[in-house]
Amino acid sequence: MYVLETRQVRKAFGEGETQVEALKGVDVGVRPGEMLAIMGRSGSGKSTLLTLLGGVDVPTSGQVLLEGKDLATMSDDERTLMRRQRIGFIFQSFNLLPILTAEENVALPMELDGVSAAEAKRRAGEVLELVGMAGRKSHIPGKLSGGEQQRVAIARALAIRPAILLADEPTGNLDTANSKRVTAMLRELVDEHQQTIIMVTHDPGVALMADRVVHLLDGNVEREEVHRDKSPAVVPVTSAPRYVEARRK
Numbered sequence: 001m002y003v004l005e006t007r008q009v010r011k012a013f014g015e016g017e018t019q020v021e022a023l024k025g026v027d028v029g030v031r032p033g034e035m036l037a038i039m040g041r042s043g044s045g046k047s048t049l050l051t052l053l054g055g056v057d058v059p060t061s062g063q064v065l066l067e068g069k070d071l072a073t074m075s076d077d078e079r080t081l082m083r084r085q086r087i088g089f090i091f092q093s094f095n096l097l098p099i100l101t102a103e104e105n106v107a108l109p110m111e112l113d114g115v116s117a118a119e120a121k122r123r124a125g126e127v128l129e130l131v132g133m134a135g136r137k138s139h140i141p142g143k144l145s146g147g148e149q150q151r152v153a154i155a156r157a158l159a160i161r162p163a164i165l166l167a168d169e170p171t172g173n174l175d176t177a178n179s180k181r182v183t184a185m186l187r188e189l190v191d192e193h194q195q196t197i198i199m200v201t202h203d204p205g206v207a208l209m210a211d212r213v214v215h216l217l218d219g220n221v222e223r224e225e226v227h228r229d230k231s232p233a234v235v236p237v238t239s240a241p242r243y244v245e246a247r248r249k
């Protein structure tokens with residue numbers, strides 16, 4: 001059972017001779033408490049796929065199902081609400097407001113969503129603690145390292161307790177040390193809090209931390225690598241290799 005999945009998703013941009021088919025019939029899904037990485041060279045369709053998975057855009061054909069419900073059957077308002085309440089987004093650029101403290105950056109979207117200031121502050125404290133930033137909650141982004149800023153952005157995304165965290169190149173702007181710290185933290189969210197994560201990455205080291213990696217090529221799934229099998233029917237085999245590479249039919 002997948003929390004979020006695509007079924008034969010196609011996405012075309014433009015018309016006629018200038019039409020680009022960014023996705024050509026993609027099936028991917030993420031299981032509860034699984035970390036799925038999406039890789040592929042530039043232009044292979046990764047960002048387009050993430051946009052569809054997050055309900056920011058709709059496919060030309062095929063389905064995107066969140067907990068079994070087809071996003072295309074929702075009205076724009078319903079889809080926006082679903083996105084605000086069920087999906088957390090993080091990006092390569094941290095998108096923090098420079099004049100607000102870490103705590104205020106995390107609390108603000110909740111307050112805009114109608115949560116009281118006191119409750120937003122309480123929840124901000126909780127998620128900043130979760131990402132190891134409780135000690136720096138009064139700092140403005142300019143006083144934080146890139147890795148710390150990304151952790152604040154992750155806290156902001158987690159504040160709504162999202163069913164899925166979607167990450168577009170979360171380590172793309174970070175040096176190696178910070179990239180490792182942020183990736184380890186995402187892994188911890190999966191292992192200790194069963195957070196479900198889908199992340200697009202170019203970095204094979206980051207992808208190695210995922211349970212599964214889907215490789216896209218020219219708008220199709222090229223292959224899938226399983227590092228840790230999170231399917232319910234798995235029987236542990238002690239002699240199994242560290243990961244199994246399965247070519248798709």
Ligand SMILES: Nc1ncnc2c1ncn2[C@@H]1O[C@H](COP(=O)(O)OP(=O)(O)OP(=O)(O)O)[C@@H](O)[C@H]1O
Pocket residue numbers: 013014020021022040041042043044045046047048049
């Ligand atoms: N809004 C759009 N209008 C027209 N073409 C688009 C649009 N968005 C994406 N495309 C095209 O769809 C294809 C897939 O793009 P996409 O951004 O999903 O790839 P990507 O794998 O994320 O690339 P990158 O790693 O460079 O971000 C590309 O050929 C791109 O030019």
